[in-house]
Amino acid sequence: MSIVKELWAFMRIRKKFWLLPVLIVTLIVGLTLVLAPSAIAPFIYALF
Amino acid sequence: MRILGISAYYHDSAAALVRDGELVAAAQEERFTRVKHDARFPFHATEYCLRQEGVGLADVDFVVFYDKPLLKFERLLETYLALAPSGLKSFRMAFPLWAREKLFQKNLLCRELKGAFGVELDWDKQLLFTEHHISHAASAFFPSPYDEAAILTMDGVGEWATTSAAFGKGNSLDIRKEIHFPHSLGLLYSAFTYYTGFKVNSGEYKVMGLAPYGQPVYAQKIFDNLIDVKEDGSFWLNLDYFNYCTGLTMTNERFDALFGGPPRKPEELLTQHHMDLAASIQVVLEEVVLKLTRGLAAETGSKNLCLAGGVALNCVANGRVLREGCFENIWIQPAAGDAGGAVGAAFAAYHMALGQPRKQSAHDGMKGAYLGPAFTDEEIEVRLKKIGAVYHSVTQPEMIEAVAEALKNEKAVGWAQGRMEFGPRALGARSILGDARSPQMQSILNLKVKYRESFRPFAPSVLREDVSEWFEMDVDSPYMLQVANVTRKHCTEMTEEQKKLFGIEKLNVPRGDIPAVTHVDYSARIQTVHRETNPLYHALLESFKAKTGCPVVVNTSFNVRGEPIVCTPEDAYACFMGTELDLLAVGNYLLWKEEQPAELKRNYENAFSPD
Numbered sequence: 118m119s120i121v122k123e124l125w126a127f128m129r130i131r132k133k134f135w136l137l138p139v140l141i142v143t144l145i146v147g148l149t150l151v152l153a154p155s156a157i158a159p160f161i162y163a164l165f
Numbered sequence: 166m167r168i169l170g171i172s173a174y175y176h177d178s179a180a181a182l183v184r185d186g187e188l189v190a191a192a193q194e195e196r197f198t199r200v201k202h203d204a205r206f207p208f209h210a211t212e213y214c215l216r217q218e219g220v221g222l223a224d225v226d227f228v229v230f231y232d233k234p235l236l237k238f239e240r241l242l243e244t245y246l247a248l249a250p251s252g253l254k255s256f257r258m259a260f261p262l263w264a265r266e267k268l269f270q271k272n273l274l275c276r277e278l279k280g281a282f283g284v285e286l287d288w289d290k291q292l293l294f295t296e297h298h299i300s301h302a303a304s305a306f307f308p309s310p311y312d313e314a315a316i317l318t319m320d321g322v323g324e325w326a327t328t329s330a331a332f333g334k335g336n337s338l339d340i341r342k343e344i345h346f347p348h349s350l351g352l353l354y355s356a357f358t359y360y361t362g363f364k365v366n367s368g369e370y371k372v373m374g375l376a377p378y379g380q381p382v383y384a385q386k387i388f389d390n391l392i393d394v395k396e397d398g399s400f401w402l403n404l405d406y407f408n409y410c411t412g413l414t415m416t417n418e419r420f421d422a423l424f425g426g427p428p429r430k431p432e433e434l435l436t437q438h439h440m441d442l443a444a445s446i447q448v449v450l451e452e453v454v455l456k457l458t459r460g461l462a463a464e465t466g467s468k469n470l471c472l473a474g475g476v477a478l479n480c481v482a483n484g485r486v487l488r489e490g491c492f493e494n495i496w497i498q499p500a501a502g503d504a505g506g507a508v509g510a511a512f513a514a515y516h517m518a519l520g521q522p523r524k525q526s527a528h529d530g531m532k533g534a535y536l537g538p539a540f541t542d543e544e545i546e547v548r549l550k551k552i553g554a555v556y557h558s559v560t561q562p563e564m565i566e567a568v569a570e571a572l573k574n575e576k577a578v579g580w581a582q583g584r585m586e587f588g589p590r591a592l593g594a595r596s597i598l599g600d601a602r603s604p605q606m607q608s609i610l611n612l613k614v615k616y617r618e619s620f621r622p623f624a625p626s627v628l629r630e631d632v633s634e635w636f637e638m639d640v641d642s643p644y645m646l647q648v649a650n651v652t653r654k655h656c657t658e659m660t661e662e663q664k665k666l667f668g669i670e671k672l673n674v675p676r677g678d679i680p681a682v683t684h685v686d687y688s689a690r691i692q693t694v695h696r697e698t699n700p701l702y703h704a705l706l707e708s709f710k711a712k713t714g715c716p717v718v719v720n721t722s723f724n725v726r727g728e729p730i731v732c733t734p735e736d737a738y739a740c741f742m743g744t745e746l747d748l749l750a751v752g753n754y755l756l757w758k759e760e761q762p763a764e765l766k767r768n769y770e771n772a773f774s775p776d
Contacts, residue, residue: 127235147260
């Protein structure tokens with residue numbers, strides 16, 4: 118639950134509420150990926 | 166007041182402890198776990214920092230993490246969104262990691278600290294986060310010897326910023342300008358690191374070492390196609406040639422076409438083409454950094470410059486800023502990469518968030534970077550006995566005399582003394598030493614001791630008082646972050662025929678009185694040794710000078726390729742027994758290779774995966 122609070126505070130401070138729908142869709146898509154077999158993370162600087 | 170700075174989860178995790186504005190301990194996790202660039206939570210480094218100070222986690226007032234994960238997540242989301250659907254594959258790989266771990270970093274940090282130290286802090290109040298480039302800027306300015314300075318930080322990327330220009334005065338630090346992802350000098354250099362077949366994030370210094378073998382024939386092509394640089398040093402990359410935003414490689418097919426072929430595969434033969442590419446990107450980097458520093462000097466009017474961020478480890482560029490830039494004084498954070506973010510985070514919280522005043526000292530606040538663990542003679546003897554090592558217990562003057570004599574006789578010496586260094590350089594606490602006058606020393610150390618690529622040069626340690634006699638430089642360079650040429654009187658001009666030699670063959674031509682540390686372009690990456698910060702190492706160089714007339718020795722890190730620098734006497738002994746080092750001096754104990762039990766010998770050549 119604290120992550121939801123943090124994300125809300127984050128969007129409020131950064132004035133980026135337009136990220137909310139993107140975030141929801143991303144989390145839904147992402148959830149399917151999390152449940153999928155794990156892939157090895159690539160070691161490219163910018164990703165992390 | 167005690168503040169613990171933490172850098173973790175990306176690469177080179179580290180911990181640092183600041184007490185009442187004084188940095189008292191700092192170490193990288195890799196030195197304890199023996200895993201190079203270890204990115205896991207720095208349990209061992211934190212435990213060491215607390216032990217060094219004789220306190221527990223409950224005695225720490227604030228814990229500060231060196232960047233802001235949610236801002237980084239915002240950058241990822243916006244980048245994927247802007248370039249969708251091209252980054253789907255990369256997104257599929259990156260997202261699970263974020264969803265499982267990185268998004269919950271605050272909880273993770275609390276859990277890790279509580280699990281390791283059994284202490285529950287008031288996390289909402291006592292756990293702080295600083296921005297990545299503020300951590301870098303704070304690590305550059307607050308421990309510097311200046312009351313006011315311009316600050317430039319450059320790296321691959323933090324949250325959004327890749328380059329920041331700031332001004333520091335007293336206990337305040339004001340970020341004036343930033344260049345944001347994906348436009349990044351660090352990532353441009355890393356793209357060439359990748360293209361020339363080295364590992365991104367660790368092979369950049371190899372590109373820098375390779376550059377003097379080549380000609381910058383592609384520099385104009387890079388300026389024409391890849392980067393648009395303005396007069397004040399601000400720049401814009403042409404992303405048509407890069408793949409790092411959403412792909413799994415640094416460069417793309419257009420980049421290949423521009424430079425005439427696919428990237429070099431790791432360990433594939435290096436050709437003149439790769440050397441020319443290295444020389445070209447090095448020149449481009451230097452030009453951009455010079456413009457950035459000139460712009461910063463004009464804007465701030467300061468005569469002092471502080472540098473940090475991974476790009477500040479490019480000592481060749483630093484040398485040019487010193488010689489050709491607009492600043493009288495330059496100070497570079499020795500742990501300029503992400504490990505140093507732990508130091509910066511702690512200082513940023515102390516001065517910027519809590520408004521505490523700065524302590525000024527005659528020297529800088531990094532204490533020569535000797536911030537890691539030390540071992541007493543009693544501890545060393547117990548440990549050596551336990552291993553079954555054969556050793557001689559001597560007095561300190563006898564130890565210095567024996568090591569200086571061995572160096573004079575062209576022996577390769579392992580030197581583990583006092584507190585371990587913080588940062589990527591060995592500075593005379595965990596070093597392998599050799600005679601800089603020996604024409605064979607470079608290849609002996611590269612191929613028989615370090616097991617690394619033969620093109621890579623070695624760096625000199627020189628007595629501070631003698632630096633201008635041997636090198637075209639007369640400033641302090643205690644952290645081996647400045648490059649200057651060997652003075653003419655100690656150089657031998659190469660013949661026209663020798664100049665035509667290719668790559669490593671050129672390195673084998675004796676180019677002066679200290680060939681082991683003179684690169685093919687007569688440059689050297691210099692460490693000045695100061696009596697105030699490392700009296701023992703200073704005494705060794707004085708003894709060597711008394712015997713040979715030369716105050717310069719080869720100083721390379723005490724490890725083999727792919728291994729973290731040694732920390733404990735056991736690590737030092739293992740590396741000593743796995744390589745062709747002749748003598749090990751650990752504390753006041755001398756160990757000769759020929760006296761060691763044969764069964765303790767190890768094969769170290771392939772013990773670590775290449776970096």
